[in-house]
Amino acid sequence: MAILISAMGSCASRMTSGERRLAERLEQKLDDDYLLWYDVPVGPKQSHPDFVVLHPRRGLLILETKDWRLEAVQQATRQAWDLLVDGRIKVVMSPMAQARFCAISGRNS
Secondary structure (H helix, E strand, O other): OOEEEOOHHHHHHHOOHHHHHHHHHHHHHOOOOOEEEEOOOEOOOOEOOOEEEEEOOOEEEEEOOOOOOHHHEEEEOOOEEEEEEOOEEEEEEOHHHHHHHHHHOOOOO
C-alpha cells in the first residue's frame, strides 16, 4: 500500500470526488515504496498538480485528475480539450499539457 502524505483524512475535504477515488486507488494498488502527495507546490513557480507520485527507482509522475463526463468532451488534442459546459463550448488545457506544465514550469529555457 502506497503512502499518501498528508494522510487522506487531512486532505479529503479539499478533494473532488474523482480526486478522492483516485487517491484511494493509488494508496491501495501501489506498492509500499511509492510516496504520494496531493496538491503540493512544485517548482519555482509553485504550480499545484493534483498528485505527485514518487518511486525511488522509477522516478516521478505528475497526475491531473478531471471529473468530466465523456459526453462533455467534444474534441481533444494534445494541447486543448473542448468541453460542453451549460450548453456552451469551453476550451481548457489538456490534462496531459497541464501535468507537463507543472513538471517543467520551473525549468530554465
